[in-house]
Amino acid sequence: MKKSTVDILCCPVCKGDLELRIVKELTRESAEDEILEGGLWCRKCGVEYPIREGIPDLLPRTGDNC
């Protein structure tokens, strides 16, 4: 996931802000930094959505309305 993509992401359930946790990232001179492993934490829902092999998994975990 491109680092700048985080700016437009939100929790799929409560639509609240997500806090980015980076475990592994790829920095390149010719292109934007890429986050490979980590997580996106929704404080309100108490859920961390994982980022694995460059893809954040933002499928809803909670909530009956999803």
Added chain:
Amino acid sequence: MTEEIFERYAEEYDAWYDVHRSVYHTELARIRSVLPPVDARSVEVGVGSGRFAGPLGIRLGIEPSHALGRMAYRRGIDVIRGRAECLPLRDDSCSLVLLVTVLCFLDDPRRALAELRKILVPGGTLVIGFLERDGPVVQTHLRTGGKRHFLSHARFFSSDDVRGLLRQAGFSVLTADSRQGFGVFLARKD
């Protein structure tokens, strides 16, 4: 259920575009002909394996299937695993949304269209490509059973249905191109 099918038959799904190259390229050309200029805030929802986003220059895709999302990622798309009915994108964050042969697979199309409207900026554009219920592709499939496992899990809409769904969701339909059983509609967030 539909999502499981796409996990299981991901390779087959993707290979369809190579086997049916001319149908694929025709659909691609028709979408390209109505697509507004693509920018960094353009997104394809239900990006699949990236067969449309890639050639159209759309860099961001939402996809529920892990297997298909990985293929799109390998094609250079920034993939977010997510569902159209519960989009993980902020309100007013996208200028353009592309939705190709996705409507028929959604659990809740009305809810998904409401979500698409929310993520679009005011005046933002939605381009929908869909298999028309009364068109030859769907009718042949319904008559013969077909070999496309995915279509057996689809719920098809007519062009009038899609027009109605878009209006109800708060979109204005600007152009509607209906040919060979594949509809391409351009709509704007009111």
